[in-house]
Amino acid sequence: MDLRAEKRQHIDTLIQLSEGKENGTGSFRDVIRRSWERCMGEYRLDPSRPRAARVVTHQTLREHQETVDELLHVARVGVDRLYAQIAQLGYVLLLTDNRGIAVEFRGERQQDLALRKAGLYLGADWDERYAGTCAVGTCLHDAQAITCHQSEHFDATHISLTCTAAPITDPQGQVIAVLDISALRSPRFLESQNFVLPLVNLYARMIEDAYFMHRYRDCLILRYDTAREFVHLNGKGLIAIEENGSIIAANSNGRLMIDAHLRRWPAWSPGWSPSITELFDVEISEVLGILSTSDDHLRAVRARAGDITYFATLIEPRRRRIVGQSLPTSPTPVPALDVLATDDPSMHKVLKLARRLCNEEVNVLITGETGTGKEVLARALHESGSRAKGPFIAVNCAAIPESLIESELFGYLPGAFTGGRRKGMRGLIQQADGGTLFLDEIGDMPLPLQTRLLRVIAEREVMPLGAERAIPVDLRVITATHRDMSRLVADGHLREDLYYRINGAHLRLPPLRERADRHYIIRSVFDALVAERQQRGRLRADAMSALLAYTWPGNIRQLKNALAFALATVEGDDITVYDLPEECLGDKPPPPVTLIQAPAESPADDSQVLLDLLRHARWNISQVARRLGVSRPTVYRRMRRHGLIPPNQLR
Known part of the structure; x- marks a missing residue:
């Protein structure tokens, strides 16, 4: 045929x-x-x-x-x-x-x-x-x-x-x-x-593993196989871990092992994942000591699920990171732009362009969803360029009342209008002289003021209210918005000539949910909060898994608020998934557990349910309170009623 x-x-x-x-x-x-x-x-x-x-x-x-x-x-x-x-x-x-x-x-x-x-x-x-x-x-x-x-x-x-x-x-x-x-x-x-x-x-698996090694080259990686001879050459399993044993990520073989563990010991939270010491019958000190305790840098470890013996080695990061420190140490200062991302392709493209623009006088427009870090990027541009020693003046055009925005931006002379300061006021544009003026939410600026702003950008001079002569200003203008600028121009809400003036270069920030380096962002924000609050804190693997799985409609701003909430309400140093805001648990959070509401003749049942919950939560009272849908004082009250005492309080 x-x-x-x-x-x-x-x-x-x-x-x-x-x-x-x-x-x-x-x-x-x-x-x-x-x-x-x-x-x-x-x-x-x-x-x-x-x-x-x-x-x-x-x-x-x-x-x-x-x-x-x-x-x-x-x-x-x-x-x-x-x-x-x-x-x-x-x-x-x-x-x-x-x-x-x-x-x-x-x-x-x-x-x-x-x-x-x-x-x-x-x-x-x-x-x-x-x-x-x-x-x-x-x-x-x-x-x-x-x-x-x-x-x-x-x-x-x-x-x-x-x-x-x-x-x-x-x-x-x-x-x-x-x-x-x-x-x-x-x-x-x-x-x-x-x-x-x-x-x-x-070859697909080989490429996958090479990509995994590249993505987590700055992390500790446990590599294992059932055959001792193949571990160094091409070990099947790869698991990236923190120095406290928390699992960061795993390759396909590692994920199968984690899934097998979860099937055998199901957890309440769908985002929960075990630490390396829960996956294998080994102490974290033994894992970290693999390279120094054996001639061939291998150690036999037994998987808790399946009771299989593996041989493992430890691959150290190219740049060793200290626990609780989000950025690798370096003998030379790290440019402000370099800390904003790791290996996310979209951010890599944005930052590559941003580095070229640092010392240019081109006006920059930054777009992206609310909370994606537009002001952070603008500050990094300023701090990485020749204007770093000058002022950085940030103005939120949507936050200043329309009746005040003109005087706030352009300033005014004494007696310019009733109610003004007796000595007048230098406007924010003048205050940015020699540095950078950052206009956030530029799409919300009233149309009459857009004409005056256009003159500032075009002529590099500002006319305060009540003045008869313009004042020269030397500044760079960076603008930002979460709105569709072309739509604003088409609808008549933004002057077309102003749009082309501010859009000398366009940097679009991707939303957090699309970023491949979400783990890095979460760690960086968390470590910054810990340092700011001068508080000890650790993110457990189950919390990290939930944070990675969440879609973050409010992006990095929402992430910061969620981590701040967890640090403010956690009991102890370890933040688990139950210390996070409810919204971070996904669309289907685990249903609350109700203690047996029984008459006095069966207090033992109530006591046993509460004891099981406490043991499973490792005596984390906040976690148990969330599971029960009650306050922490209520949990403490029930513990006293049943004579339940945390192990660390027993003498």
């Missing part, structure tokens, strides 16, 4: 399936049939109208590559090594992002035209919603490795291809990329691809 006849037969098979007739589809695997049904039912793809492969524009490709630049930096060695193994067999290699766009490609130049036509090319779009059933798109949907062989493809354009793909996940288990190897031609039978699936899986 020629290819044209095969395409007609393939289309007829899919049309029959869409009409409820399954003639000829019974031999196809369930994973393929489910994808076909999605293509026709959910995506409304028409099998009778094959679609040519789509390759995005060069600019769009660059944007997709920039979102995964950290991964690409790490993955290229693995990509090159895998391609060296498959090139002679006629395969090409694609690495796509989590939207199915090929951001990396390896193939023979002689086949460029045929590969591009088939979509096996840089910038090709293999999203299942567009391309139909295919290895990349179906792998992204199901988050598991798959081979899509010839007529298993939905679109008849692709039925001559064979493709095998495996997902690459980040340390939180989210798919961030797909590794795929494909061929224009291959043997008819699916079994001919049996060797390909484990090979792609192997």
Whole structure:
């Protein structure tokens, strides 16, 4: 049968399936049939109208590559090594992002035209919603490795291809990329691809682990395997930890171990995760001493779940971090911009541009949701540039009453208006002379004042109220807003000429929920609060997990408030998930536990329930009070009633 006849037969098979007739589809695997049904039912793809492969524009490709630049930096060695193994067999290699766009490609130049036509090319779009059933798109949907062989493809354009793909996940288990190897031609039978699936899986895991090591290069990492000989070479498990044993993150093997532990000893909070000493039967001092207590830097450790013995080593950070200190020490001062992020791709792009703008006189517009740190970035720009010794004057245009904003900004001379200061007042614009004027929420400035501000920016001079002559000012203007500036201009709420004056350069801050360095931000904010309050405090792993899982509609400002609340209300030094505000526990917080409300003849039952709760919470009264939905004094009162005394108070 020629290819044209095969395409007609393939289309007829899919049309029959869409009409409820399954003639000829019974031999196809369930994973393929489910994808076909999605293509026709959910995506409304028409099998009778094959679609040519789509390759995005060069600019769009660059944007997709920039979102995964950290991964690409790490993955290229693995990509090159895998391609060296498959090139002679006629395969090409694609690495796509989590939207199915090929951001990396390896193939023979002689086949460029045929590969591009088939979509096996840089910038090709293999999203299942567009391309139909295919290895990349179906792998992204199901988050598991798959081979899509010839007529298993939905679109008849692709039925001559064979493709095998495996997902690459980040340390939180989210798919961030797909590794795929494909061929224009291959043997008819699916079994001919049996060797390909484990090979792609192997390299996907290697890239995953290399990315994990890169992401947590400044942390302690426990690496383990069941075979002592393989730990140093390619240990399967990777767990990043704090020096107190709290788990920061784990690779796919490590997450499986944590899941096994949680299934055996389920916790109340869905965000809870164990410390390394709860995962393995070992003391934290023994973990930290691995490198100094054995010649081969290995230690046998037994997993508490499954009772399996592993061999572990410890990988120390490149820059050793002190517990409770968010930033690595350095012999030279760290620029103010460098502390705002670690390895988040979006922030990396923002800060790269910000460093170039530090000593430029270009006006900067900073946008982002409320609470994302627009003023913090503005201050960092000021402190990192040539104006650092000058003043930084911050003005919230939305907070000053409209009747006062003109006099506050521009100042006034004595007698300029009734009720003013007898000696007049220098306005905030004048106060910023020689430094930076930061206008927050510029979109809320009244229109009449926008005209006067435009003159200040254009002429670098200010006219106080009641003055007859303008006063020169030397300043740089940075503005910020959480609103859509183009919409404000279109609706007539912002002067178009002012918009172009303030938008010399645009820096967009991503929301906290989209940032890959959320762990770093949480630690930095927490450590700053601890230092500010001169208070001891530690974030336990369950609290950190809940903070990482929360969506933070109020962004970093809300995070700071939540951590301040926890520090203000916690009993002791350890902050657990139950010391956080209720909103941080997710949409479905654990239901409150009600003590047995029984008559006097069964006080023992009430006492036992309370004792179990206290023991499980390690005698954290705040945590138990939250679980019961009562106040802490009520818990203390019930403890006294039943004679329950914390272990640290026993003599």
